[in-house]
Amino acid sequence: MQKDFYPKGTKTLGNRLAPSLGTLQAQEDRPNCLTGGHRACQGCGEALGARYVIDAAWKATQGRLAVVTGTGCLEVFSSLYPESAWQTPWMHSLFGNTAAVATGVAAAMRARGTSEVRVLAQGGDGSTTDIGFGCLSGLFERGDDVLYVCYDNEAYMNTGVQRSSATPPTARTATTPPVGSAPGNPFGTGKNVPKLALAHGISYVATASIAFVHDLEQKVSRAMSFHGARYLHVHVPCPLGWGTNPRDTLVHARNAVYCGLFPLFEGENGVVTHSFKLEKTIPVAEYLRGQRRFAHLFAKSGPDTERLQALQAMADAYIAEFNLV
Amino acid sequence: MLKQIEGSQGVAEAVALCRPQVICAYPITPQTHIVEGLSVLVKSGKLAAEYINVESEFAALSVAIGASAGGARSYTATSSQGLLYMAEAVYNAAGLELPIVMTLGTRAIGAPINIWNDHSDAMAVRGAGWIMLFAETNQEAVDLHIQAFLLAEQLKCPVMVCVDGFILTHANDRMDIPAQEEVDAFLPTFAPAQMLDPAHPCSIGAMVGPESFTEVRYLAHHRQVLALSAISQVAETFCKTFGRSSGGLVHAYQLQDAETVLLSMGSVGGTIREVVDEERTAGRKVGYLSLVSFRPFPSAEIERLLKKARTVLVLEKALEPGSGGPLFGQVQQVLAGEVPRLFSVIAGLGGRAITRPSLRQLFSRAHSGDLEPIHFLDLDRSVLTAYDATLQDAFGAC
Known part of the structure; x- marks a missing residue:
């Protein structure tokens, strides 16, 4: 694993020989909108994702940015009074209303004649795909000038790892325990919010991963080049919830992409316009094996072949759908 | 205009x-x-x-x-x-x-x-x-x-x-x-x-x-x-x-020497004022206190205006089943240890009209000391049994 720890080529964070090819995160003068000293766990994918995203959005807007954050880990670990890790104008209201609050902020900017100040809303997968989905759909339908970013760690981590509608099938959570004849989260039809966002016909939709920072930053900056409602769904592993080693967060993030379960794509006005081609693919089992939340699939008594195949079929379907190889 | x-x-x-x-x-x-x-x-x-x-x-x-x-x-x-x-x-x-x-x-x-x-x-x-x-x-x-x-x-x-x-x-x-x-x-x-302003970032x-x-x-x-x-x-x-008086904490009507005061909030005040006038014409010392401000609760005003009354009827369009009228509870708190006897009147629920005859009857029952501690204005007992026929079997007559 150590050999492949750092991805090669221009996907790396920095490039000392050609600084202009490096990511914003590799620059000395990165805005650092989510500054250090906050209370995120070691290896937190969401903290990385939020810093990458907000920094990129800050750069794209030259600092004319207001950020609205839903209740969840990100809000809790960054804003405990009397401290705040946020270097941008930032607000938190509730768990399920982030998109609507962002609509309000954008409306205020228009009303005050300061619409050059752009609005970015962010929340976790529970906040986005479950409790806040009504407000999110309303935001899309109205087309308010907001980039909504979902940091997807595939469960309600802040409350102690309960299942969300973004939790993958078979995954163990506190409310889908690994017991019974079909341990973990049941298979369903899924709730693919990036595709639902696309179906709203909004100007820009993308998925991204903290393991591919160039791609992520480009998507944020492209998103900020559009006006109206835009959506970015960022995959952010959670060591605590997934039962993974904090130092391996990026490995798992990368493997999720390479196995096909988390396809990276972009879409505009309802149509997929670009897919992130995979330079290599790996079996789904390789991605799942290092995570305790899937440990019951790899029991000593023998692997759960049937459900592993079903998960592989999901990945294969994504690879075909988004033309990833 | x-x-x-x-x-x-x-x-x-x-x-x-x-x-x-x-x-x-x-x-x-x-x-x-x-x-x-x-x-x-x-x-x-x-x-x-x-x-x-x-x-x-x-x-x-x-x-x-x-x-x-x-x-x-x-x-x-x-x-x-x-x-x-x-x-x-x-x-x-x-x-x-x-x-x-x-x-x-x-x-x-x-x-x-x-x-x-x-x-x-x-x-x-x-x-x-x-x-x-x-x-x-x-x-x-x-x-x-x-x-x-x-x-x-x-x-x-x-x-x-x-x-x-x-x-x-x-x-x-x-x-x-x-x-x-x-x-x-x-x-x-x-x-x-405070506001979200990039020139002066703050966390809200x-x-x-x-x-x-x-x-x-x-x-x-x-x-x-x-x-x-x-x-x-x-x-x-x-x-x-x-050039006109509107708002404030309360509206007091005929309170100066009132012995029986009806306290309420909102549009029912118009009807109550008319009935107060009728009662006054008939020589009965009644008055009306209307709360404009419910939050903050004008405790001092209420105490000052009502402590000399003999009877206070708190008429409200809300009910907390198992407790009573929320406004009544607050007035009770304010007038604890004071002279007036307090009665809770639940009225006008779900659009039931609060009429002058009903209010006249309410005053008359208050004067004759014939009011339950929680009085439901115009309660129609025939509806009770029609709405829930099993009620009598389960709880006896209500």
Whole structure:
């Protein structure tokens, strides 16, 4: 694993020989909108994702940015009074209303004649795909000038790892325990919010991963080049919830992409316009094996072949759908 | 300017005169005509505001929260189920100290579903930290909205103007709608105390732990205490500017020597005043105390005005099953150890008309000492058994 720890080529964070090819995160003068000293766990994918995203959005807007954050880990670990890790104008209201609050902020900017100040809303997968989905759909339908970013760690981590509608099938959570004849989260039809966002016909939709920072930053900056409602769904592993080693967060993030379960794509006005081609693919089992939340699939008594195949079929379907190889 | 218009239209015009910058709209009876009126004003270019049609009441107030934090004067309106659906945001707006003004077209809460007027909705959020003002007439509804924006922005506290659904919102009434210059002179441009401004980044809505939470809540209470004097002052200034008395903490009617006082809130005041006049003509010393401000609760005013009465009837359009009338409980607290005997009267639930004969009978029973501690005005016992035939078997006669 150590050999492949750092991805090669221009996907790396920095490039000392050609600084202009490096990511914003590799620059000395990165805005650092989510500054250090906050209370995120070691290896937190969401903290990385939020810093990458907000920094990129800050750069794209030259600092004319207001950020609205839903209740969840990100809000809790960054804003405990009397401290705040946020270097941008930032607000938190509730768990399920982030998109609507962002609509309000954008409306205020228009009303005050300061619409050059752009609005970015962010929340976790529970906040986005479950409790806040009504407000999110309303935001899309109205087309308010907001980039909504979902940091997807595939469960309600802040409350102690309960299942969300973004939790993958078979995954163990506190409310889908690994017991019974079909341990973990049941298979369903899924709730693919990036595709639902696309179906709203909004100007820009993308998925991204903290393991591919160039791609992520480009998507944020492209998103900020559009006006109206835009959506970015960022995959952010959670060591605590997934039962993974904090130092391996990026490995798992990368493997999720390479196995096909988390396809990276972009879409505009309802149509997929670009897919992130995979330079290599790996079996789904390789991605799942290092995570305790899937440990019951790899029991000593023998692997759960049937459900592993079903998960592989999901990945294969994504690879075909988004033309990833 | 005098106009003969629907109460909702009067409220819409009053709100427009306050130059709200962001208006959020979601339909719910009986509030709907207010946001409809505003949509015409915005769409026709008479009012420069962002008018946002949202997908739920939860979103309506959430958009107002964002807009207010973004530095815009923000307004929305709701009723009943809508208020409950946005309840989480109602608390949040107050906690974030955002000076939003919201009209509540007061209405019953289901089940059973009922679209008509009572105060169950307002009572359900009475602990949320908003200033809550009740209009007695449509003229007062108009005037309270103009005062509400000033109060909200002075105190950094959202204000809910409660206007009785249908009875006021749908009544065609004569209203004096002020001129724009008068309102502009009364209500300065919104200068937000805190806002999302890249030139001065701040964090709004941080998490607060046990070491500071009590203090934050103390300040919320303190703000309401300050509101007691602010509400009186704003009403006084309003009177000087517009030449008519509206708002304030309470309206006292024939209280100077009153032995029996009826205390209530909202539009029922008109009927009560008439019955008080009749009773006075018949030589009975009755009076009426109307609360305009329910939050903050004007405890000192109530005590001062009622401590010499013999009997106080608290008539309210809300009921907490298993407890009684929420307003009654508060009045009881204020008058504990004082002279008056207190009676709770539950009336007008789900739009049941409160009539002069019923009120006359109520006074007469109070005078003869023939009132239960919790009296349901005009309770129809034949409906009780018809609605639930098993009731008698299970509990005996009720």
